[in-house]
Structure formats: C-alpha cells, structure tokens
Amino acid sequence: DADVTQTPRNRITKTGKRIMLECSQTKGHDRMYWYRQDPGLGLRLIYYSFDVKDINKGEISDGYSVSRQAQAKFSLSLESAIPNQTALYFCATSAGAEQYFGPGTRLTVT
Amino acid sequence: SQQGEEDPQALSIQEGENATMNCSYKTSINNLQWYRQNSGRGLVHLILIRSNEREKHSGRLRVTLDTSKKSSSLLITASRAADTASYFCATDAVENRDDKIIFGKGTRLHILP
Numbered sequence: 001d002a003d004v005t006q007t008p009r010n011r012i013t014k015t016g017k018r019i020m021l022e023c024s025q026t027k028g029h030d031r032m033y034w035y036r037q038d039p040g041l042g043l044r045l046i047y048y049s050f051d052v053k054d055i056n057k058g059e060i061s062d063g064y065s066v067s068r069q070a071q072a073k074f075s076l077s078l079e080s081a082i083p084n085q086t087a088l089y090f091c092a093t094s095a096g097a098e099q100y101f102g103p104g105t106r107l108t109v110t
Numbered sequence: 111s112q113q114g115e116e117d118p119q120a121l122s123i124q125e126g127e128n129a130t131m132n133c134s135y136k137t138s139i140n141n142l143q144w145y146r147q148n149s150g151r152g153l154v155h156l157i158l159i160r161s162n163e164r165e166k167h168s169g170r171l172r173v174t175l176d177t178s179k180k181s182s183s184l185l186i187t188a189s190r191a192a193d194t195a196s197y198f199c200a201t202d203a204v205e206n207r208d209d210k211i212i213f214g215k216g217t218r219l220h221i222l223p
Binding site for chain 1: 215
C-alpha cells in the first residue's frame with residue numbers, strides 16, 4: 001500500500017461549492033504539506049503542519065483552510081471554490097529534508 | 111516566490127545519450143534537492159546535496175553544486191525511455207523559517223527511442 005494517499009483522485013465541482021481534499025500517511029512523519037501545481041509551473045506551498053497543534057500558512061493560503069486531525073491525517077478545504085483554483089493538488093510528508101508525495105488530486109472548478 | 115529556476119524548460123535527447131539540466135537560485139541555501147515527476151503523478155525524491163558538498167552520485171545520476179554561482183546541475187547518464195519525466199530542483203534557503211523548500215518550474219525531459 002502507498003505510504004501517502006490522497007482522496008479523491010479526481011474531482012469536478014462548481015463555483016461556490018465547499019470541497020475537502022484528504023491526505024493520509026503511514027510513514028509516521030510529523031511534518032505534512034499541501035501544494036498546488038499549475039500547468040508548466042512548479043509546486044507552490046499552500047499550508048504546512050509540523051504536528052497536530054502546529055499549522056502554518058504557505059505562499060498561497062488565501063481561499064484555503066486546513067485541518068490536522070491526527071498525526072497521520074491532513075485535510076485541505078476550499079470554502080467556496082473558484083475556477084482559478086483548478087489545479088493538481090499534492091500532499092507531502094517529511095521527517096527531514098526529503099519529502100514524500102501522494103499521487104495527487106486533480107481538481108476542476110467549473 | 112520562485113527560488114530555483116531550471117534550464118532548459120524542455121529537453122529531447124536520444125535514448126542512450128546523457129541529459130544535463132541546470133538549476134539556478136537566488137539566495138544562500140542549506141541544501142538543494144532534485145525530484146522527478148512522471149506525467150501527472152506525485153514527485154519522487156532523487157538526490158539531496160548539502161551546501162558544503164560539491165558533487166554527489168546516485169546510480170546514473172550525478173549532481174553538482176556551485177554555491178559561488180548559485181547553481182546546480184543534474185546529469186543523467188545513458189538515458190532510458192523510463193527517464194522521460196519532469197525534473198525539479200528544490201532549495202532550502204538559509205533565510206527560510208521552518209526548513210520549507212521552494213520548487214523551481216522544472217525541466218521536461220523526453221527520451222526519444
């Protein structure tokens with residue numbers, strides 16, 4: 001089984017809808033991250049968490065919120081989705097410098 | 111803010127040839143990493159080089175780091191079709207809090223049969 005899993009893998013939603021993307025890991029890492037990737041661009045950091053009580057904004061947190069329900073679970077929410085949030089979203093974990101990525105969630109907002 | 115910038119943006123070479131891609135960055139770093147991304151999938155860590163290291167090898171990969179020029183290169187020798195992917199450098203800048211890493215935009219590598 002994969003060490004970092006994301007659900008759903010694909011999602012199409014309408015403008016204004018609330019949506020949650022979920023991430024689970026079995027690596028036992030304390031650090032978890034959410035990134036978004038747009039075509040032809042690198043990854044940009046949305047939020048990161050170093051433990052259950054530690055949540056930090058990344059480069060592009062506006063329009064997003066997160067919840068760290070447990071060491072193994074880190075969820076990303078779009079409170080009111082807009083079309084420019086259409087992107088590929090990745091969760092990652094780390095214990096040190098190296099990050100381990102989930103397979104990604106492809107989100108389309110129409 | 112973009113820290114690393116890969117060059118070239120895209121590269122096509124024949125199978126068996128060597129592929130070289132470069133990464134330039136702006137501020138002092140603790141370390142630099144290279145990741146591979148197969149189409150639409152999650153990134154996979156390839157190699158990490160620390161600021162006090164100049165060269166590192168892993169299998170067919172060779173990474174160099176020149177901190178005076180603020181640049182790194184990734185060499186893939188004897189390329190294979192399976193090397194077709196996007197390659198990203200990621201830097202851990204000294205000025206960053208919390209050891210966050212910042213990714214470049216990537217080099218798309220295509221290995222021709």
